Amino acid sequence: MGTEKINIAIDGFSSCGKSTLAKQLAKKLNYTYIDSGAMYRAITLYFLRNHIDWTDEDEIGDALKNINLSFQPNSKTGDSEIYLNDENIEYVIRDLVIAEKVSEVAAIRPVREFAVKQQQEMGKLKGVVMDGRDIGTTVFPDAELKIFMTADITVRVERRFQELYAKNPNITIEEVKANLEMRDYIDSHREHSPLRKAADALVIDNTNLTPSEQLIKVLEECKMAVKKSV
Numbered sequence: 001m002g003t004e005k006i007n008i009a010i011d012g013f014s015s016c017g018k019s020t021l022a023k024q025l026a027k028k029l030n031y032t033y034i035d036s037g038a039m040y041r042a043i044t045l046y047f048l049r050n051h052i053d054w055t056d057e058d059e060i061g062d063a064l065k066n067i068n069l070s071f072q073p074n075s076k077t078g079d080s081e082i083y084l085n086d087e088n089i090e091y092v093i094r095d096l097v098i099a100e101k102v103s104e105v106a107a108i109r110p111v112r113e114f115a116v117k118q119q120q121e122m123g124k125l126k127g128v129v130m131d132g133r134d135i136g137t138t139v140f141p142d143a144e145l146k147i148f149m150t151a152d153i154t155v156r157v158e159r160r161f162q163e164l165y166a167k168n169p170n171i172t173i174e175e176v177k178a179n180l181e182m183r184d185y186i187d188s189h190r191e192h193s194p195l196r197k198a199a200d201a202l203v204i205d206n207t208n209l210t211p212s213e214q215l216i217k218v219l220e221e222c223k224m225a226v227k228k229s230v
């Protein structure tokens, strides 16, 4: 592949493999991976810890002024991890307690403006793979490659359940299913930047694809997108 860098936007439903694909691509292409969902999870963690009333616009505005988010590579794995005011919160934000509230918080306009501004800044120099819900539609509407991922709900629930069960054996499959369905509903029906497939996005249904099969498929698309961009 040439030296020209493009931006790659990956959107889709919860737990369908967006970040797995985004990380694979970033490694292969030597791009920067940004997990935009981690930013909304981080803001939710801050709001919960500090008992912020997120129905109150003034309280939200003051709280956002105290939130500094950054991504830094893990010194052992090299994987990008999120920091909230210098604390590594990569692990804690994956908890179901955060997943229960994150879609409510992510629907708030000033929260989205706060996150989107930083995301757009990170993409200015290109060479970014970002996954989320509104990357191809709002954050990088001009991204050279847009992917919209999906997979059957039963497969998505099973995948996320296995992940959460490894950390907490008290978790039930019903809880995980209810959470994914609730988030998909709120994310696709909210007023500001709802989850939508961008008109020019390529749909990947990975219900029956392994991670390496999906990578091969998308790398071909990347090659073509880079060629088109020069």
Ligand SMILES: Nc1ncnc2c1ncn2[C@@H]1O[C@H](COP(=O)(O)OP(=O)(O)O)[C@@H](O)[C@H]1O
Binding pocket: 013, 014, 015, 016, 017, 018, 019, 020, 021, 131, 159, 160, 163, 206, 209, 210, 211, 214
């Ligand atoms: N193609 C695939 N086949 C099987 N499991 C997958 C595939 N892609 C991702 N996974 C697994 O599914 C779970 C959710 O993937 P993840 O990338 O975190 O999804 P998302 O970023 O969309 O929430 C993870 O445990 C991941 O290892």
Ligand SMILES: Nc1ccn([C@@H]2O[C@H](COP(=O)(O)OP(=O)(O)O)[C@@H](O)[C@H]2O)c(=O)n1
Binding pocket: 013, 014, 015, 016, 036, 037, 038, 040, 041, 102, 103, 104, 106, 107, 131, 132, 133, 134, 135, 183, 184, 187
């Ligand atoms: N670009 C984005 C990314 C995430 N989000 C919100 O953040 C939540 C968590 O995102 P995530 O990517 O970590 O979710 P998973 O699919 O990994 O479970 C989503 O359910 C959305 O409510 C968003 O609104 N916009």
